[in-house]
Amino acid sequence: MILYGSSFSPFVRKVLAFAAEKDVAIDLHRIGRASTDPAFREANPLGKMPALRDGDYLLADSSAIVAYIEALHPEPALIPAEPRARGMALFWDEFGDAELFDAVRPMFFNRVVRPRFEGKPGDLAAADASEADVLPGVLAYLEARIPESLFLVEDRITLADLAVASPLVNLEHAGGVLDGYPRISAYLAAMLARPSFAGLVAKERAMLARMG
Ligand SMILES: N[C@@H](CCC(=O)N[C@@H](CS)C(=O)NCC(=O)O)C(=O)O
Structure with missing residues (x-):
């Protein structure tokens, strides 16, 4: 899984910490604000970090990304079921x-x-x-x-x-x-x-x- 962003962004840091708590490997591709990196722009044409690439699956928004990681790796549960x-x-x-x-x-x-x-x-x-x-x-x-x-x-x-x-x-x-x-x-x-x-x-x- 590739995550585009910088850990200085609270949204990117949230996703990195979420993945770390689950021991899910994330390959951080560091980009700066308003980056025009084509791979990042393909993952999020709106230009905001973080954006995720998992094979041919592209996803933007930290809350969407953590929900995706939670569904892929349910344990330990970080989004409660109750x-x-x-x-x-x-x-x-x-x-x-x-x-x-x-x-x-x-x-x-x-x-x-x-x-x-x-x-x-x-x-x-x-x-x-x-x-x-x-x-x-x-x-x-x-x-x-x-x-x-x-x-x-x-x-x-x-x-x-x-x-x-x-x-x-x-x-x-x-x-x-x-x-x-x-x-x-x-x-x-x-x-x-x-x-x-x-x-x-x-x-x-x-x-x-x-x-x-
Ligand atoms: N709701 C988004 C917010 C993402 C966001 O605003 N990221 C900022 C960095 S902290 C950004 O990329 N800003 C660049 C811009 O607005 O051009 C999320 O949770 O991922």
Whole structure:
């Protein structure tokens, strides 16, 4: 299975961590934003990462891709079967992709992607505004809902945790701090200790450090 993308994308990182939790081999073909690589564009003509190629099967969108991997490799189950747990896992997947990353995106894009990857100045006022005005409400919502087990659904690792932890990594890369959110801090530390995240995030941190 080939995945086109960069692990700096929370959507790509989610898929890589999901596959790693299942011990499914993924061959990451690294591409940058707005890549015109023909193989990637064939897999997703809309140009967004991640995109998957599995033989002659092409699929875009991180949530679709993890559902495909789950169907191919049902064990260990990361998308619960029990109806209410499944509903909640899909809710948290959407929360991570949308509410949480929507709040983090201006910070990550303007403080990291533009200056470091694209060599252009970011809109630091937009980053600061999202951090001050949007992020606190989203983090307060999450802080109040992380259970004692530090797993969002069924007290075990599921898609929910991979989808929520992934944009929290981008928040960290963008200089966001979790002071005042002890539950999220403990949750993120536990997630980053998992082999599915640890290696990826260590490489990302090292690359950002090299870039200065
Ligand atoms: N809903 C999509 C979102 C994918 C997405 O927005 N990817 C971003 C990277 S973080 C992208 O490729 N953006 C490029 C662009 O918008 O041109 C998913 O879950 O895969």
